[in-house]
Amino acid sequence: MAPSRISTPRLLGVLAFLVGVFVLVPAFIALTGRWDFYYTLTSVALLSVAAAGVWLTFYIGRINIGQGAYALTGGYVSAILITQHGISFWLTLPLAGVFCAAVSVLIGLPILRLRGVYFAMVTLVLTEVARLTALALPITNGAKGITSIPLPGELSIFGLTIIPDFATLENPKLAFYLMAAVLMVVTYLVLWRIVNSRLGHLCRSLQQNEELSASIGVNTAMLRVLAYAISSFFGGLAGAIFVAISQSIYPSSFVVQDSVNFMLYCFLGGLGYVFGPMLGTLLLYFGWDLLSVAKEYQLLIYSGALIALMLVLPNGVLSLLDRKGGRK
């Protein structure tokens, strides 16, 4: 299989990336005073965590347009646990992920048997189901949503403060950015490791031929559910942090449009590349922001550019790397 030993240029690339994210970006913002960039970049980091999950479902050959449902669910789990049970945000974070993973197992068992367009359609409906559920349930407080959620408190182990109380911070924007960035880095590390370990190889076998995969002894039903659960775990995590940032959640916090976007991020970045969804999120989210100067033409230009990109680079932006390699 692809050598999983890390080559020197790749290691340098990763280092450069980390320096960029954790040193250069904060330095740039401090210099220019563009504090609003923190919000944008935090969003990009979180959205790319959810998109990483969608990408993993693509990797087993399923088009997932339902990640918004898990982001919403994760957000509500965290919000409810914090406001109604007084549980620390830091504990609700993994709980939100685990809850989403558990829900996705129940949903995934029946629907993951579907393939292609059928699976895609069902997942598309999921986001809407999640929204309506949030509207209807008493615990989610209907259309009024849950508001005034306190900022993440202190995280300490054996009296040692690891993360200070966000409310006491002078600059919670930076803290949120760093938190989202760390989560993003860890998520993609996990994803990279999955793809380059046996689990990923089996996912690939599933993507290419489920029958053959079963005949070499792969428990295909179990593997599909496992990949989908990991995917939904990421969705739940991202949702929970979004809620912590906005300190509120409504049934419409994540809608079908968000689910579609997650899928587009993956497409645009490249389905064959682990870091595709991260790049796709950055480009599309920033692209949309930058195009706001075009006023009423914003959507037109944005969609036109999307279509053009998909025609020119059907395998995603990262496929440019391969092309260059091919010419050598």
Next chain:
Amino acid sequence: MTAPILQVKGVTKRYGGLTANNDISFDVAPQEILSVIGPNGAGKSTLFKQIAGFVTPTTGEVIYKGTKISGLPPHKVARMGVVRTFQETTIFKSMTVRENVIVSHHLRSKASLLGFFFGSSQAKADEAEFGKSADDIIDFLGLQAIRNETASNLPQGHLRALGMAIGLATQPEVILLDEPFAGMNHDETMRMVALVRRLRDERGLTVLLVEHDMPAVMKISDRIVCINFGEKIAEGTPAEIQANPRVIEAYLGSEDAAIGM
């Protein structure tokens, strides 16, 4: 005859009003090469699918080493040692030949998926072993030259061989080959025939195969089961089958009247 390794007992498969297999029974001895023949649509692939767990018999059962395997999902049947290759050339298209064979060693992993995730020493040992075993299989099938080719670029003959390599990687005791010589010319077929023999002689496999190429079937088989319209009409050695009036009739009634050599 020694105790059978595989027993097909009264297997019937109905699809709505169509009976694809009707009360088929036969035994397979260990390390036997047994061919299932019959005109197009006779129900041969359906029979193989039932043995390998892809299709559950409507009635009847398949017994492997004394245990009922019919009705189990394919991955469980594969784990027990009964593996099927496909009539259509079925491979993992966008992997290289070597990757195809390595991934097919899945059944033999001793490390857990979590172990593979964290790169435990067992996982590393497994990977090394799979790589070595994959190379052995590639050498065995004479695929050295195309080891690193992407499977989707391969010609038909190589794809068939790769399909067999994938089957072998699971280390089966019984391998079901569905039309392994299809799309091959005479020379390629003869090479494959020799190879299937070596599967039995060198690797101790029991081989069941479905094939339309009669000269090849006659050459390779210890015994032959002939089915027509879903029913077993004959069973015996190649010589017996060739002389069987019901078999001749079945084949004369169809387009390929090539039961002779």
